[in-house]
Amino acid sequence: MKTKRVVALALSAITAMSMVACGSNAAGGSASGDAAGTDAPQAMQGSVEGELTVSIWDENQRPGLQKIIDEWSAESGVKATIQVIGWDDYWTLLEAGASGGELPDVFWMHSNQAQKYMENDMLMDLTDKIEASDKIDLGNYYQGIVDLYQSGGKQYAVPKDIDTIALWYNKTMFDECGVDYPDDTWTWDTFADAAKKLTTDEHWGYAIAPSNNQDSFYNMVYSMGGEIISEDKKASGYDKPETQKAIQLCVDMVQDGSCPDLNTISESGADVLFESGKVAMVTQGSWMVAAFKDNEYTAANCDVAVLPKDATTGKRVSIYNGLGWAASANTKNPEAAWSLIEWLGSKEMQEKQAELGVTMSAYEGCSDLWVNCTDVFDLNGHMKMLDADLVFRPYSKYTTVWEDMQTEKLKEAWTGEKDVKTVCQEIADSMNQTLSEE
Numbered sequence: 001m002k003t004k005r006v007v008a009l010a011l012s013a014i015t016a017m018s019m020v021a022c023g024s025n026a027a028g029g030s031a032s033g034d035a036a037g038t039d040a041p042q043a044m045q046g047s048v049e050g051e052l053t054v055s056i057w058d059e060n061q062r063p064g065l066q067k068i069i070d071e072w073s074a075e076s077g078v079k080a081t082i083q084v085i086g087w088d089d090y091w092t093l094l095e096a097g098a099s100g101g102e103l104p105d106v107f108w109m110h111s112n113q114a115q116k117y118m119e120n121d122m123l124m125d126l127t128d129k130i131e132a133s134d135k136i137d138l139g140n141y142y143q144g145i146v147d148l149y150q151s152g153g154k155q156y157a158v159p160k161d162i163d164t165i166a167l168w169y170n171k172t173m174f175d176e177c178g179v180d181y182p183d184d185t186w187t188w189d190t191f192a193d194a195a196k197k198l199t200t201d202e203h204w205g206y207a208i209a210p211s212n213n214q215d216s217f218y219n220m221v222y223s224m225g226g227e228i229i230s231e232d233k234k235a236s237g238y239d240k241p242e243t244q245k246a247i248q249l250c251v252d253m254v255q256d257g258s259c260p261d262l263n264t265i266s267e268s269g270a271d272v273l274f275e276s277g278k279v280a281m282v283t284q285g286s287w288m289v290a291a292f293k294d295n296e297y298t299a300a301n302c303d304v305a306v307l308p309k310d311a312t313t314g315k316r317v318s319i320y321n322g323l324g325w326a327a328s329a330n331t332k333n334p335e336a337a338w339s340l341i342e343w344l345g346s347k348e349m350q351e352k353q354a355e356l357g358v359t360m361s362a363y364e365g366c367s368d369l370w371v372n373c374t375d376v377f378d379l380n381g382h383m384k385m386l387d388a389d390l391v392f393r394p395y396s397k398y399t400t401v402w403e404d405m406q407t408e409k410l411k412e413a414w415t416g417e418k419d420v421k422t423v424c425q426e427i428a429d430s431m432n433q434t435l436s437e438e
Helices: 009-019 060-077 088-101 114-119 127-132 145-150 173-177 188-197 213-223 241-256 262-268 270-275 286-294 294-302 335-347 345-356 366-372 380-385 399-414 420-436
Strands: 052-056 080-084 106-109 164-170 205-206 280-283 302-305 317-320 323-329 389-392
Touching: 009 114, 052 060, 052 335, 060 286, 060 335, 060 345, 106 335, 145 389, 164 173, 164 213, 164 286, 164 323, 164 380, 173 280, 173 294, 188 205, 188 241, 188 280, 213 280, 213 389, 213 399, 241 399, 241 420, 262 270, 262 286, 262 294, 270 280, 270 286, 270 294, 280 345, 286 294, 294 302, 294 323, 323 335, 335 345, 345 366, 366 380, 399 420
Parallel strands: 052 080, 052 106, 205 280, 317 389
Antiparallel strands: 106 323, 164 280, 164 302
Protein backbone atom coordinates (compact mmCIF):
# COMPACT_ATOMS: atom_id res chain seq x y z
CA MET A 1 0.00 0.00 0.00
CA LYS A 2 1.53 3.29 -0.99
CA THR A 3 1.78 6.08 1.61
CA LYS A 4 -1.05 8.62 1.40
CA ARG A 5 -0.12 12.34 1.34
CA VAL A 6 -2.55 14.07 1.09
CA VAL A 7 -20.75 38.37 31.30
CA ALA A 8 -18.19 38.77 33.84
CA LEU A 9 -14.38 38.88 33.70
CA ALA A 10 -14.32 35.19 34.58
CA LEU A 11 -16.77 34.37 31.81
CA SER A 12 -14.70 36.34 29.32
CA ALA A 13 -11.46 34.65 30.33
CA ILE A 14 -12.93 31.17 30.22
CA THR A 15 -14.51 31.76 26.81
CA ALA A 16 -11.22 33.04 25.44
CA MET A 17 -9.49 29.86 26.62
CA SER A 18 -12.15 27.75 24.95
CA MET A 19 -11.29 29.17 21.55
CA VAL A 20 -7.91 27.40 21.46
CA ALA A 21 -9.76 24.64 19.62
CA CYS A 22 -13.35 24.03 18.67
CA GLY A 23 -15.50 24.08 21.75
CA SER A 24 -17.37 20.90 21.02
CA ASN A 25 -16.09 18.21 18.76
CA ALA A 26 -14.34 20.40 16.28
CA ALA A 27 -16.33 18.58 13.70
CA GLY A 28 -19.09 17.35 15.77
CA GLY A 29 -20.64 18.90 18.35
CA SER A 30 -23.78 18.13 18.33
CA ALA A 31 -27.00 18.59 17.30
CA SER A 32 -25.27 19.32 18.82
CA GLY A 33 -23.67 19.63 15.51
CA ASP A 34 -21.12 22.24 14.70
CA ALA A 35 -22.10 22.65 11.08
CA ALA A 36 -20.83 25.91 9.69
CA GLY A 37 -23.24 28.74 9.33
CA THR A 38 -23.07 31.71 7.02
CA ASP A 39 -20.03 33.95 6.61
CA ALA A 40 -18.91 35.09 10.04
CA PRO A 41 -20.83 38.21 11.09
CA GLN A 42 -19.26 41.01 13.07
CA ALA A 43 -21.85 40.74 15.83
CA MET A 44 -24.93 38.83 16.86
CA GLN A 45 -28.23 40.55 16.41
CA GLY A 46 -29.39 41.84 19.76
CA SER A 47 -32.89 42.17 21.11
CA VAL A 48 -35.14 44.60 19.27
CA GLU A 49 -38.43 45.60 20.85
CA GLY A 50 -41.42 44.14 19.05
CA GLU A 51 -39.69 41.31 17.17
CA LEU A 52 -37.53 38.34 18.07
CA THR A 53 -33.98 37.51 17.06
CA VAL A 54 -33.17 33.79 17.18
CA SER A 55 -29.54 32.61 16.99
CA ILE A 56 -28.39 29.08 16.10
CA TRP A 57 -25.17 27.58 14.67
CA ASP A 58 -26.34 24.91 12.19
CA GLU A 59 -27.39 26.02 8.70
CA ASN A 60 -28.80 22.55 8.00
CA GLN A 61 -31.46 23.08 10.66
CA ARG A 62 -32.53 26.54 9.58
CA PRO A 63 -35.17 25.62 6.93
CA GLY A 64 -37.16 23.30 9.16
CA LEU A 65 -36.92 25.51 12.22
CA GLN A 66 -37.98 28.55 10.22
CA LYS A 67 -41.15 26.73 9.15
CA ILE A 68 -41.95 25.95 12.78
CA ILE A 69 -41.16 29.49 13.89
CA ASP A 70 -43.20 31.00 11.04
CA GLU A 71 -46.24 29.09 12.32
CA TRP A 72 -45.69 30.69 15.72
CA SER A 73 -45.38 34.13 14.12
CA ALA A 74 -48.65 33.60 12.26
CA GLU A 75 -50.40 32.87 15.57
CA SER A 76 -48.63 35.43 17.74
CA GLY A 77 -48.26 38.25 15.25
CA VAL A 78 -44.60 38.63 16.24
CA LYS A 79 -41.88 38.42 13.62
CA ALA A 80 -38.99 36.08 14.46
CA THR A 81 -35.80 35.90 12.38
CA ILE A 82 -33.17 33.16 12.56
CA GLN A 83 -29.51 34.14 12.38
CA VAL A 84 -27.05 31.29 11.71
CA ILE A 85 -23.51 31.72 13.02
CA GLY A 86 -20.83 28.99 12.81
CA TRP A 87 -19.84 27.19 16.02
CA ASP A 88 -16.64 29.08 16.93
CA ASP A 89 -18.01 32.51 16.06
CA TYR A 90 -21.26 31.71 17.84
CA TRP A 91 -19.64 31.44 21.26
CA THR A 92 -17.22 34.30 20.69
CA LEU A 93 -20.05 36.64 19.69
CA LEU A 94 -22.44 35.34 22.34
CA GLU A 95 -19.85 36.10 25.01
CA ALA A 96 -19.31 39.56 23.54
CA GLY A 97 -23.06 40.13 23.59
CA ALA A 98 -23.32 38.89 27.16
CA SER A 99 -20.57 41.26 28.27
CA GLY A 100 -22.30 44.17 26.55
CA GLY A 101 -25.84 43.22 27.57
CA GLU A 102 -26.94 42.71 23.96
CA LEU A 103 -27.82 39.03 23.58
CA PRO A 104 -30.34 37.71 21.04
CA ASP A 105 -33.83 37.10 22.41
CA VAL A 106 -33.77 33.32 21.94
CA PHE A 107 -30.76 31.11 21.28
CA TRP A 108 -29.26 27.64 21.63
CA MET A 109 -27.42 26.49 24.75
CA HIS A 110 -24.91 23.62 24.84
CA SER A 111 -23.46 21.43 27.59
CA ASN A 112 -20.01 23.00 27.10
CA GLN A 113 -21.21 26.48 27.98
CA ALA A 114 -24.51 26.32 29.87
CA GLN A 115 -23.14 26.36 33.41
CA LYS A 116 -21.22 29.60 32.91
CA TYR A 117 -24.19 31.43 31.43
CA MET A 118 -26.60 30.19 34.07
CA GLU A 119 -24.30 31.09 36.97
CA ASN A 120 -23.63 34.56 35.55
CA ASP A 121 -27.37 35.37 35.30
CA MET A 122 -27.26 35.73 31.54
CA LEU A 123 -30.28 33.48 30.90
CA MET A 124 -33.95 34.03 31.67
CA ASP A 125 -35.19 31.95 34.60
CA LEU A 126 -37.94 29.77 33.09
CA THR A 127 -38.89 27.90 36.26
CA ASP A 128 -42.20 29.62 37.07
CA LYS A 129 -43.17 29.87 33.40
CA ILE A 130 -42.70 26.13 32.93
CA GLU A 131 -44.64 25.43 36.11
CA ALA A 132 -47.59 27.44 34.78
CA SER A 133 -47.42 26.05 31.24
CA ASP A 134 -49.94 23.60 29.81
CA LYS A 135 -47.51 22.73 26.99
CA ILE A 136 -44.27 22.01 28.85
CA ASP A 137 -43.90 19.20 31.36
CA LEU A 138 -40.22 18.49 31.98
CA GLY A 139 -41.08 14.90 32.84
CA ASN A 140 -41.63 14.27 29.13
CA TYR A 141 -38.02 14.98 28.14
CA TYR A 142 -34.82 12.97 28.50
CA GLN A 143 -33.74 13.60 32.07
CA GLY A 144 -30.06 14.15 31.33
CA ILE A 145 -30.93 17.06 29.04
CA VAL A 146 -33.35 18.55 31.57
CA ASP A 147 -30.74 18.36 34.34
CA LEU A 148 -28.10 19.97 32.16
CA TYR A 149 -30.00 23.25 32.05
CA GLN A 150 -30.68 23.47 35.78
CA SER A 151 -28.70 25.52 38.27
CA GLY A 152 -29.54 26.43 41.84
CA GLY A 153 -32.88 24.68 41.58
CA LYS A 154 -33.95 26.77 38.58
CA GLN A 155 -34.53 25.81 34.95
CA TYR A 156 -32.87 28.00 32.32
CA ALA A 157 -33.65 26.20 29.05
CA VAL A 158 -36.23 23.87 27.54
CA PRO A 159 -34.72 20.78 25.87
CA LYS A 160 -34.63 21.03 22.09
CA ASP A 161 -33.28 17.71 20.82
CA ILE A 162 -31.38 14.54 21.51
CA ASP A 163 -28.67 12.99 19.39
CA THR A 164 -27.21 9.53 19.06
CA ILE A 165 -23.98 8.36 17.47
CA ALA A 166 -24.02 5.61 14.83
CA LEU A 167 -21.68 4.02 12.31
CA TRP A 168 -21.90 5.55 8.82
CA TYR A 169 -20.41 3.43 6.06
CA ASN A 170 -19.81 3.50 2.31
CA LYS A 171 -21.66 0.57 0.75
CA THR A 172 -19.78 0.89 -2.54
CA MET A 173 -16.39 0.60 -0.84
CA PHE A 174 -17.57 -2.34 1.26
CA ASP A 175 -18.77 -4.10 -1.87
CA GLU A 176 -15.54 -3.43 -3.76
CA CYS A 177 -13.41 -4.69 -0.85
CA GLY A 178 -15.60 -7.74 -0.22
CA VAL A 179 -16.43 -6.71 3.36
CA ASP A 180 -19.85 -7.48 4.82
CA TYR A 181 -21.89 -4.48 5.90
CA PRO A 182 -21.74 -3.69 9.64
CA ASP A 183 -24.50 -5.11 11.83
CA ASP A 184 -25.27 -5.59 15.51
CA THR A 185 -22.78 -8.46 15.82
CA TRP A 186 -19.82 -6.16 15.22
CA THR A 187 -17.41 -5.52 18.07
CA TRP A 188 -14.75 -2.81 18.10
CA ASP A 189 -12.28 -5.55 17.14
CA THR A 190 -14.44 -6.41 14.11
CA PHE A 191 -14.55 -2.71 13.30
CA ALA A 192 -10.76 -2.27 13.45
CA ASP A 193 -10.24 -5.38 11.32
CA ALA A 194 -12.74 -4.12 8.74
CA ALA A 195 -10.99 -0.73 8.64
CA LYS A 196 -7.76 -2.48 7.61
CA LYS A 197 -9.52 -4.43 4.86
CA LEU A 198 -11.21 -1.26 3.60
CA THR A 199 -7.95 0.66 3.33
CA THR A 200 -6.57 0.90 -0.20
CA ASP A 201 -4.40 3.28 -2.22
CA GLU A 202 -7.54 5.34 -2.87
CA HIS A 203 -9.19 5.50 0.54
CA TRP A 204 -8.87 4.78 4.25
CA GLY A 205 -11.06 2.50 6.33
CA TYR A 206 -11.98 5.05 9.02
CA ALA A 207 -11.36 8.68 9.91
CA ILE A 208 -10.91 10.09 13.39
CA ALA A 209 -9.23 13.17 14.84
CA PRO A 210 -8.28 13.96 18.46
CA SER A 211 -11.05 16.55 18.43
CA ASN A 212 -13.75 14.01 17.47
CA ASN A 213 -14.90 13.14 20.96
CA GLN A 214 -18.66 12.75 21.27
CA ASP A 215 -18.89 11.39 17.75
CA SER A 216 -16.06 8.89 18.11
CA PHE A 217 -13.73 7.86 20.92
CA TYR A 218 -15.99 8.82 23.84
CA ASN A 219 -18.33 6.02 22.70
CA MET A 220 -15.44 3.55 22.59
CA VAL A 221 -14.24 4.61 26.04
CA TYR A 222 -17.58 4.03 27.76
CA SER A 223 -18.27 0.88 25.76
CA MET A 224 -15.01 -0.59 27.06
CA GLY A 225 -15.85 0.30 30.66
CA GLY A 226 -13.79 3.49 30.93
CA GLU A 227 -14.88 7.05 31.56
CA ILE A 228 -13.82 10.57 30.66
CA ILE A 229 -14.94 12.13 33.93
CA SER A 230 -16.26 10.65 37.15
CA GLU A 231 -19.98 10.81 37.89
CA ASP A 232 -19.42 13.41 40.58
CA LYS A 233 -17.36 15.49 38.10
CA LYS A 234 -14.42 15.62 40.50
CA ALA A 235 -11.92 13.34 38.75
CA SER A 236 -10.64 12.48 35.30
CA GLY A 237 -11.04 8.97 33.95
CA TYR A 238 -7.98 9.09 31.71
CA ASP A 239 -5.85 7.19 34.20
CA LYS A 240 -8.16 4.16 33.94
CA PRO A 241 -6.87 1.19 31.89
CA GLU A 242 -10.22 0.85 30.12
CA THR A 243 -10.09 4.45 28.93
CA GLN A 244 -6.54 4.00 27.72
CA LYS A 245 -7.55 0.82 25.90
CA ALA A 246 -10.02 2.81 23.78
CA ILE A 247 -7.51 5.55 23.01
CA GLN A 248 -4.96 2.91 22.07
CA LEU A 249 -7.42 1.41 19.57
CA CYS A 250 -7.72 4.79 17.83
CA VAL A 251 -3.98 5.42 17.83
CA ASP A 252 -3.27 1.91 16.48
CA MET A 253 -5.65 2.55 13.58
CA VAL A 254 -3.86 5.78 12.71
CA GLN A 255 -0.43 4.25 12.99
CA ASP A 256 -1.26 1.12 10.95
CA GLY A 257 -2.59 3.30 8.14
CA SER A 258 -6.29 2.46 8.53
CA CYS A 259 -6.97 6.14 9.33
CA PRO A 260 -5.57 9.36 7.84
CA ASP A 261 -2.62 10.92 9.61
CA LEU A 262 -3.04 14.01 11.76
CA ASN A 263 -2.08 16.47 9.00
CA THR A 264 -4.64 15.05 6.58
CA ILE A 265 -7.48 14.89 9.08
CA SER A 266 -6.66 18.40 10.31
CA GLU A 267 -6.88 19.79 6.78
CA SER A 268 -10.12 18.09 5.72
CA GLY A 269 -11.99 16.67 8.71
CA ALA A 270 -13.63 13.28 8.96
CA ASP A 271 -16.97 14.39 7.51
CA VAL A 272 -15.41 16.03 4.45
CA LEU A 273 -13.31 12.94 3.77
CA PHE A 274 -16.41 10.75 4.06
CA GLU A 275 -18.46 13.01 1.79
CA SER A 276 -15.71 13.03 -0.83
CA GLY A 277 -15.24 9.26 -0.93
CA LYS A 278 -11.88 9.18 0.85
CA VAL A 279 -12.89 7.05 3.85
CA ALA A 280 -15.15 4.03 4.13
CA MET A 281 -16.47 4.63 7.66
CA VAL A 282 -17.08 7.43 10.14
CA THR A 283 -18.84 7.38 13.49
CA GLN A 284 -21.10 10.39 13.48
CA GLY A 285 -24.06 12.04 15.15
CA SER A 286 -27.68 12.15 14.05
CA TRP A 287 -27.25 15.89 13.54
CA MET A 288 -25.37 15.09 10.30
CA VAL A 289 -28.29 13.41 8.53
CA ALA A 290 -29.38 16.56 6.69
CA ALA A 291 -25.84 17.26 5.47
CA PHE A 292 -25.24 13.69 4.33
CA LYS A 293 -28.65 13.57 2.65
CA ASP A 294 -27.91 16.75 0.70
CA ASN A 295 -24.46 15.54 -0.34
CA GLU A 296 -24.77 13.83 -3.73
CA TYR A 297 -21.98 11.33 -3.03
CA THR A 298 -23.09 10.15 0.41
CA ALA A 299 -26.73 9.99 -0.67
CA ALA A 300 -25.78 7.63 -3.51
CA ASN A 301 -23.22 5.46 -1.73
CA CYS A 302 -23.69 5.44 2.03
CA ASP A 303 -25.88 4.16 4.84
CA VAL A 304 -25.86 3.88 8.62
CA ALA A 305 -25.71 1.07 11.19
CA VAL A 306 -25.50 0.76 14.98
CA LEU A 307 -22.17 1.31 16.69
CA PRO A 308 -20.05 -1.74 17.51
CA LYS A 309 -20.11 -3.18 21.03
CA ASP A 310 -17.13 -4.12 23.18
CA ALA A 311 -16.28 -7.82 23.14
CA THR A 312 -15.40 -7.85 26.85
CA THR A 313 -18.16 -5.77 28.43
CA GLY A 314 -20.81 -6.47 25.81
CA LYS A 315 -21.80 -2.79 25.98
CA ARG A 316 -22.95 -0.82 22.96
CA VAL A 317 -22.78 2.83 24.02
CA SER A 318 -23.96 6.04 22.44
CA ILE A 319 -22.88 9.32 23.97
CA TYR A 320 -25.86 11.63 23.78
CA ASN A 321 -26.30 15.32 24.17
CA GLY A 322 -29.11 17.78 23.74
CA LEU A 323 -29.37 21.47 23.04
CA GLY A 324 -31.64 23.76 24.99
CA TRP A 325 -33.76 26.71 23.92
CA ALA A 326 -32.78 29.63 26.16
CA ALA A 327 -33.67 33.31 26.31
CA SER A 328 -31.68 36.37 27.30
CA ALA A 329 -32.27 37.58 30.84
CA ASN A 330 -32.31 41.10 29.39
CA THR A 331 -34.52 40.52 26.37
CA LYS A 332 -36.74 43.45 25.40
CA ASN A 333 -39.46 40.89 24.59
CA PRO A 334 -39.68 38.53 27.58
CA GLU A 335 -43.24 37.33 27.01
CA ALA A 336 -42.73 36.74 23.30
CA ALA A 337 -39.40 34.99 23.94
CA TRP A 338 -41.00 32.62 26.42
CA SER A 339 -43.98 32.06 24.10
CA LEU A 340 -41.64 30.98 21.29
CA ILE A 341 -39.63 28.67 23.55
CA GLU A 342 -42.85 27.13 24.88
CA TRP A 343 -44.00 26.62 21.27
CA LEU A 344 -40.72 25.02 20.20
CA GLY A 345 -40.74 22.68 23.19
CA SER A 346 -44.35 21.54 22.85
CA LYS A 347 -45.09 17.97 21.82
CA GLU A 348 -46.67 19.09 18.56
CA MET A 349 -43.65 21.12 17.48
CA GLN A 350 -41.20 18.50 18.71
CA GLU A 351 -43.04 16.05 16.47
CA LYS A 352 -42.88 18.49 13.58
CA GLN A 353 -39.15 18.99 14.16
CA ALA A 354 -38.71 15.23 13.81
CA GLU A 355 -40.99 14.94 10.78
CA LEU A 356 -39.14 17.72 8.97
CA GLY A 357 -35.83 15.99 9.62
CA VAL A 358 -34.44 18.90 11.63
CA THR A 359 -33.15 16.62 14.41
CA MET A 360 -34.28 13.89 16.74
CA SER A 361 -36.57 15.12 19.48
CA ALA A 362 -35.81 15.78 23.13
CA TYR A 363 -39.46 14.92 23.86
CA GLU A 364 -39.48 11.18 24.53
CA GLY A 365 -41.31 9.17 21.87
CA CYS A 366 -41.37 11.89 19.22
CA SER A 367 -38.22 10.70 17.43
CA ASP A 368 -40.14 7.76 15.98
CA LEU A 369 -41.31 10.25 13.35
CA TRP A 370 -37.74 11.29 12.57
CA VAL A 371 -36.78 7.86 11.25
CA ASN A 372 -39.05 8.43 8.24
CA CYS A 373 -37.84 11.94 7.41
CA THR A 374 -35.81 10.56 4.49
CA ASP A 375 -35.79 7.44 2.32
CA VAL A 376 -32.13 7.97 1.36
CA PHE A 377 -30.76 6.24 4.48
CA ASP A 378 -32.05 3.66 6.95
CA LEU A 379 -32.04 5.81 10.07
CA ASN A 380 -32.85 2.87 12.32
CA GLY A 381 -29.12 2.73 12.96
CA HIS A 382 -29.49 5.92 14.97
CA MET A 383 -32.88 5.01 16.44
CA LYS A 384 -31.61 1.69 17.79
CA MET A 385 -28.88 3.54 19.66
CA LEU A 386 -31.62 5.10 21.80
CA ASP A 387 -32.12 1.59 23.19
CA ALA A 388 -28.39 1.01 23.73
CA ASP A 389 -26.48 2.17 26.81
CA LEU A 390 -26.99 5.93 26.64
CA VAL A 391 -24.34 8.01 28.39
CA PHE A 392 -24.73 11.76 28.64
CA ARG A 393 -21.90 13.70 27.04
CA PRO A 394 -19.18 14.27 29.69
CA TYR A 395 -19.19 17.83 30.99
CA SER A 396 -18.38 19.96 34.00
CA LYS A 397 -18.40 23.65 34.81
CA TYR A 398 -15.34 24.40 32.67
CA THR A 399 -15.69 21.67 30.04
CA THR A 400 -14.01 23.65 27.29
CA VAL A 401 -10.85 24.17 29.34
CA TRP A 402 -10.08 20.48 29.86
CA GLU A 403 -11.56 19.42 26.53
CA ASP A 404 -9.29 21.77 24.59
CA MET A 405 -6.31 20.52 26.61
CA GLN A 406 -7.42 16.94 25.92
CA THR A 407 -7.49 17.58 22.17
CA GLU A 408 -4.01 19.11 22.14
CA LYS A 409 -2.47 16.35 24.27
CA LEU A 410 -4.03 13.55 22.20
CA LYS A 411 -2.23 14.88 19.14
CA GLU A 412 1.01 13.70 20.75
CA ALA A 413 -0.36 10.16 20.83
CA TRP A 414 -1.77 10.38 17.29
CA THR A 415 1.65 11.31 15.91
CA GLY A 416 3.53 8.79 18.04
CA GLU A 417 5.47 11.53 19.81
CA LYS A 418 4.43 9.97 23.13
CA ASP A 419 2.88 6.63 24.07
CA VAL A 420 -0.81 6.44 24.92
CA LYS A 421 -0.34 5.69 28.62
CA THR A 422 1.91 8.73 29.11
CA VAL A 423 -0.41 11.04 27.23
CA CYS A 424 -3.48 9.80 29.10
CA GLN A 425 -1.78 10.26 32.48
CA GLU A 426 -0.80 13.81 31.52
CA ILE A 427 -4.40 14.52 30.50
CA ALA A 428 -5.64 13.07 33.81
CA ASP A 429 -3.24 15.21 35.84
CA SER A 430 -4.14 18.42 34.01
CA MET A 431 -7.85 17.66 34.03
CA ASN A 432 -7.83 16.89 37.76
CA GLN A 433 -6.22 20.26 38.42
CA THR A 434 -8.94 22.02 36.42
CA LEU A 435 -11.71 20.08 38.14
CA SER A 436 -10.28 20.91 41.56
CA GLU A 437 -10.71 24.61 40.75
CA GLU A 438 -14.35 24.40 39.70
